[in-house]
Amino acid sequence: ETGVTQSPTHLIKTRGQQVTLRCSSQSGHNTVSWYQQALGQGPQFIFQYYREEENGRGNFPPRFSGLQFPNYSSELNVNALELDDSALYLCASSPLGGNGETQYFGPGTRLLVL
């Protein structure tokens, strides 16, 4: 069984640019959540996708957007990058989209905005 994978592992961008991060969910999982973890802090929920629809969003501006594809993989897009967007971005998948399910995390993408 393949776990959650993310690409790229590291990324350097400049302020104002756009970035796309990718996540492949664990086999059989149809729900993907994205989290942002700034240095020294706990992860913060960005949004969740269930069967290709956004199914909840945290306190992040609209320049953070996402997609989920029919194979349940997902993308996180961030437009007009700001220095504060520098963080570890974590993707997590869960099986059925129900409340209280265990989430399985990928290794993360480290984004540095200069």
Add this chain to the structure above:
Amino acid sequence: KQEVTQIPAALSVPEGENLVLNCSFTDSAIYNLQWFRQDPGKGLTSLLLIQSSQREQTSGRLNASLDKSSGRSTLYIAASQPGDSATYLCAVNGPGGYNKLIFGAGTRLAVHP
């Protein structure tokens, strides 16, 4: 609004000590609580998941308890080892209508030989 707090923020102990990490949350209407381990620059490894109807879970040298009514959880690590050095994160699921985790800032643990 659910808030999660972890105490202490950092802990340094000699090898072999038993230790307790604390987590508190403000809204008791949770589905479950999960403890994670995070090594520097890495993703999250799930250690223990406690459903809201449960009081504790054990895995090897780890034991996590949950007192939902008081909004508290503890992670007990027995006979600590240098390999236990990492950041330990507590996360609650709920309240809310979808599967969202709310994390504490973590406890950074260093176990020295």
